[in-house]
Amino acid sequence: MKLIGYFRSSAAFRVRIGLNLKSITVEHASRHLRKGEQAAPDYVALNPQKLVPTLVLDTGEVLTQSLAILEYLEETHPEPPLLPSNPVDRARVRALALITTADIHPIQNLRVMGYLRDKFGQTEESAFAWSRHWIETGFDAYEASIAKDRKTGSFSHGDRPTLADLCLVPQVFNAARFKVDMTRYPTIQRIYATCMKHPAFDAAQPSRQADAEA
C-alpha cells in the first residue's frame, strides 16, 4: 500500500498513527500542500477533493478521507482494535473522533484560512483568532465530554488508544501552532501526554516524516 500525505496534515497524521498501531508498513509519498501539489492532474485523478491523505491499495484501488481509511484498516486489520466492541461505546469513540475531524479541522484548515485572507481580506491575526475560536469551541466540548465520564481512562476511551485519540492528537499539535491555551483542557492534555509516550504516536508526528520542514 502507498499512503500519499503531507507531514503537517492532521488528516494524514491520523492515518499514520493508525498504521503504526496496527504495525502495517506502507510506502509513503507526499504532496506539498503549500506549494499546491495536491492540485496536479495526476493527484486529482486519485483524489478529486485535492486533499490528503490518499491510500492506494496493492490492487490499485484508491481510498480517500482519513476516517474512511481508518475504518477500512480496522475492518481489514482488526488487531489491535481502534474501536471498542460494544455498539454504544463504539458510538462514543466515533462521536469524539468527529468533534475534531468534522467540527474543528475542516473549518480551520489551509484552504479555509486562504479564503479568509484572499476573499475577506482578513489579517493573519484575524485568521488566527478564527482558528483558535473553532479549536476552543471543539475542545470545550471534548473536555466536557471526557472529564467526568467514567468511560474515560488513560486514553479518551478506556486504557488503550482508540480512533478518538488518533484524531485528538493531531488537533492538539495544530492547536499549538495557533497558540491555544491548553491549560483550559487538563484531561485532553493528560491524554495527549500519554499518547505521545506511545511509539506509534511519536513516530507519526510531523517532524519525524521524510518530507518534514522546519
Added chain:
Amino acid sequence: MKLIGYFRSSAAFRVRIGLNLKSITVEHASRHLRKGEQAAPDYVALNPQKLVPTLVLDTGEVLTQSLAILEYLEETHPEPPLLPSNPVDRARVRALALITTADIHPIQNLRVMGYLRDKFGQTEESAFAWSRHWIETGFDAYEASIAKDRKTGSFSHGDRPTLADLCLVPQVFNAARFKVDMTRYPTIQRIYATCMKHPAFDAAQPSRQADAEA
C-alpha cells in the same frame, strides 16, 4: 429512543432518513437552533457541543454526532444495510459521506455563518457566497467521484440507498437555500431525484417535521 433534532438541520435530517429506512420508530423532540435552544443547560448536559442531533436510548445512554449515530443504528439494526459488505466498498461509501458531512456542512452551518457576520462584518450576500463556494467545492469532488465510476448505480453506490445518500440529500436541500446551480451536477441531481421518490427520504424532509416552519 428519542431523537432530539431540528427540522432544518442537515445532521438531524440524515438520522431521520436512516431511522425511516430501518423502520425504527422513535420519539421526536426539537431544539430551535435559531432561537438558541441548543444552548440551554439541560441540553448542553446531553450534548456539550450544543449541536443537534442527540439520540437518547431507552437505557438513558446518550449518542451524539450524526455519523456516529448512523453507524450505531447500522450495527444494532443491520437490515436493510446502509453500508455494502466489502471493506473497499464500505470505504468508498464512507468517504463520499465524509465529503458532505466533514468537508462541506461544518464550514457553512449556522454557527459559522454567524461568525462571518458578527465578527468579520460580512454581508448576507458575502456569507452566502462563502457558503456556495464550499458547497460547490465539495459537490465538484462528489460529482467527479461518482460520475464515471461503475460502482455508482441508481444511488451513490449501487442500486440501494447507503450512508452516502443519507448525507448527500440534506446537503442538496441546503444547496437550494444558497441557490447553487445544480445543473453542474447531473449525477448528483439524478441520485437526489431517485432518493426523493423513496418514502424514507420523503418523510424525513424538513417540511414534513412536526417543528417545521415556513
